[in-house]
Amino acid sequence: KNDLNLLYKGLLLPRIAHSEESLQYLENFQVKDDDVFAVTYPKSGTTWMQELLPPLLNGGDLTSVQTVPNWDRVPWLEETRAAALLDKMSSPRAIVSHMPYHFMPATFFKSKAKVIYIARNPKDVAVSSFHFHKMANFLADPGTFEDFIDGFLFGKNVFGKWTDHVKSWRNPELGDRILYITYEEMLEDLQSVLSRMLTFLGREISAEALDHVVSIGTFKNMKNNKMSNYSLVPEDLMDKKKTQFLRKGVSGDWKNHFSPKLDAKFTAVIQEEMKETNIRFPWD
Numbered sequence: 001k002n003d004l005n006l007l008y009k010g011l012l013l014p015r016i017a018h019s020e021e022s023l024q025y026l027e028n029f030q031v032k033d034d035d036v037f038a039v040t041y042p043k044s045g046t047t048w049m050q051e052l053l054p055p056l057l058n059g060g061d062l063t064s065v066q067t068v069p070n071w072d073r074v075p076w077l078e079e080t081r082a083a084a085l086l087d088k089m090s091s092p093r094a095i096v097s098h099m100p101y102h103f104m105p106a107t108f109f110k111s112k113a114k115v116i117y118i119a120r121n122p123k124d125v126a127v128s129s130f131h132f133h134k135m136a137n138f139l140a141d142p143g144t145f146e147d148f149i150d151g152f153l154f155g156k157n158v159f160g161k162w163t164d165h166v167k168s169w170r171n172p173e174l175g176d177r178i179l180y181i182t183y184e185e186m187l188e189d190l191q192s193v194l195s196r197m198l199t200f201l202g203r204e205i206s207a208e209a210l211d212h213v214v215s216i217g218t219f220k221n222m223k224n225n226k227m228s229n230y231s232l233v234p235e236d237l238m239d240k241k242k243t244q245f246l247r248k249g250v251s252g253d254w255k256n257h258f259s260p261k262l263d264a265k266f267t268a269v270i271q272e273e274m275k276e277t278n279i280r281f282p283w284d
């Protein structure tokens, strides 16, 4: 089981996509001022951002969304594919990352690169992650839901604790370089979130182009986009008979998984870890 993951500075990462070399590449990465990062704790809206960011940055052109797999279209900074992709990519580059704040490359902190941070109700994040662990053969068997939740709460799962991630990215040093959005806001009103993103990025696209972006970004259309629905990944890596990568795409599915007792425990642990902060979320 341990072979599935590697430990990098205390952070457990899946070996399928991370290596000593890729993490070295991350550390030495030359951030450009016009780079745009979409940062998430896994299962919080990464694939969604990979769909939405390219057209927002290129005037509404949907070609890459229709022809390039999401992992090459908007690469992960920390993954093994990054080196081959990012140096060749034309600017402005859209990049995703699951890394906590202090794992960003040194050049990031000196740059003006912007960050969109997407948070999702951690109960739904944990449910989504549980199902993903069941389908992904490169991740450890999640065991029972209760056991998996323990690992999630106490930082034994890949990418560490949700609370550590969320707190790390609230660093005041970022000032107006960062925009905070939630998965739930995107579900409720994607168009207005996209407008906020455009304003934040200092970009404009036509109203018609924006409508198209809203349309390609619906759960249904993403599920039908083979460049974004992970159908290109072989079955021996992701067993799509168990569950789909784009699984439900809703908020509140946690209610179908948590017993009242487990819910109370989860809430208590998260509240305790967030109590010293002034971070409040719509689901709190």
Ligand code: PPS
Binding pocket: 040, 041, 042, 043, 044, 045, 046, 047, 048, 124, 127, 128, 129, 131, 187, 217, 218, 219, 220, 222, 245, 246, 247, 248, 249, 250, 253
């Ligand atoms: S990963 O593995 O970290 O890249 O996963 P990530 O893309 O961050 O999260 C996957 C969950 O996001 C849901 N998703 C969407 N929901 C609503 N609308 C759209 N367009 C959409 N795109 C992705 C996806 O279904 C996963 O959540 P669950 O709850 O498992 O369905």
